[in-house]
Amino acid sequence: MSSIPLLPGISSQMVATPRLTIHVRSSGPTTGTPVLFIHGNNSCATFWEETMLALPSGFRALAPDLRGYGDTEFQPIDATRGCRDWVDDLLGLMDTLAVERFHVVGHSLGGSVCWTLLATAPERLLSLTLAAPGSPYGFGGTKDVDGTPCWPDYAGSGAGLVNAEFARREGAGDRSEDEPKTAPRVIMNTYYWKPPFRPAREEELLSGLLSIKVRPDNHPGDKVASEHWPGIAPGRFGPNNALSPKYVGDSVERILAAANKPPILWVRGANDQIVSDASLFEIGTLGQLGVVPGWPGADAFPPQPMLSQTRRVLERYAAAGGTFRELVLAECGHTPYLEHPEEFNRALHSMLGS
Template sequence: MSPDLPSDHPHHLGITVSMVPTERLTVCVREVEGREAGWPVVFVHGNVSSSPFFFRAMQALPDQYRPIAVDLRGFGGTDTAPVDATRGLRDFADDVRATLDALSLDRAHLVGWSMGGGVVMQVMLDAPSRVRSAVLINPVSPYGFGGTTGTDGALVAPDGAGSGGGTVNADFVAALSGEAVADENPSSVRSVLRAFYVAPGWDGADEEAYVASMLSTSVGPDNYPGDSAPSDHWPGVAPGRLGVLNTMAPTHLDLSGIADIDPKPPLLWIRGELDQIVSDTSMFDLAQLGALGAVPGYPGATVLPPQPMIAQTRSVLQAYVAGGGHAREAVIAGVGHSPHIERTDEFVALVAEHLDGVS
């Protein structure tokens, strides 16, 4: 694993760092100094990131809450351990629950970003009574990332072709591995942060901390991005059984069952209007890239339309409400995949209103 932020990094000011042993692995937990009381609000980061992406939001959260951020396995300061993708996101979700146990937290508000939103949904599925409320920030579709169509998440190909560990840009993986890549290269970590994690107009505050956070990703066939398998279906690659990207392959992941859980925690879905990662026209969906001519051999939208990620999430949350739950969608205009760093005050105001409304 690349080194995480040093403890004396300016972005750590006011943040405590603890290595918490659990029954599964040792987890890096970050908290706001002096905020040990109040209802716990647990932040779960997304793919190719770690908890420093939440520090600004954690520090801005009202004082009656206890902000806690966890680094997932293979990210930040948490132990590197193989990810069994055949369990979907359960390795990550089980780690979060084990961390709650180690911290003696029976219930908590959970806030999940991107892949972390999927981890929160998995915790809701497996232990709904432990979730006081949920906030999903630009979450992965309940039907995974890539290889599905329609609001019901139907597989385009039976092997999930077009999703999983083989769909990633190899140059970006090399950059994460520490190979020398110029910042101006579109595949550099800094370029990906600027082009896709945020929308144009971001002020760039704490950029070095976010780049370091991304570089804390453990790279390998059983971590990021994972393995892959050949496919007879376009684009010729199907999900493997190990690693981060395969946890979100539709052959391994289906979170739509949250519509049927009991109890149903109140849920807030926050998304950036200009998100290019989780979108109905995602620039990380090979079907969308094929439609744009960026991936050769695309069979056409009638065979393989881009995945309607937003429509899929909205459909599942509508079923959640129809089943007696409460869910609200809030769109922040002018921001991309990371509203918590792009528009921190507006983001925190939405989260605080949601938390305050939970009985």
């Protein structure tokens, strides 16, 4: 069923849920404690296969391709709901599989989905492990640890900032290294992990990156004009708009107010270029570096302090009765579970067994 070859020990199936038919990879005993793995943007669940196989005995790994990615039935993302389409899909999947409570592991965009899942159904989560997650305030367009928007229309976030040529090459299934600034393979090997690391399953992971559905109602998504720098505000469709703080920022107070507060593990690479306080994929950083002209300055639009925002929210979470641990891996980029699997798995397995 999977269009990408599976590692031995991984199986896959199509699961019909009330919302859509979801492609799910799985491993481990069917009676094991469930662990739900949520992949990042420009990828799919194939990225989790080694981590799934490394789970201790007694655990069941479930890794779906999110809506808009991989082999899951395509339906458009309503970005005005933030990450709630994905969360509703995942809860519908777990209901269909008769799974009431489960551990969750989310990477990058999958970490952003986790924030909304934590705000929506914390009573169903046994634990939450965040691998290089997006900020709980969304991606782009905010300027302090409390997620204050730079502009009232959230200009500087959303799909309008996606490199159109990179998206075109994704849609064309381009596996070359030609014109490296927009080559999906080069982008993956430069930013997903810290060079010179190259994964053993590079071809399968590149297939996962290329599995995102490039079409007008998904990726890169729509945009609207803005009077504010850089002249683009978020639209209504696709994953990059769904990550805008315009649509996801309400999760934080719901997380803090919830009675249920599962333990949280936050694992990140010290050299992450995608999610950081100076992200090379964020318009404030690019403006400050002079890559994008017209930057209005640090008072109006500083680089988004993504890590500081996450840490501040987790500190407030702990003060409200929850617990968290932050683990920073040296010589590591945006994908700690692939770059340093032994350290990542040690921390994850400790969380699962606690």
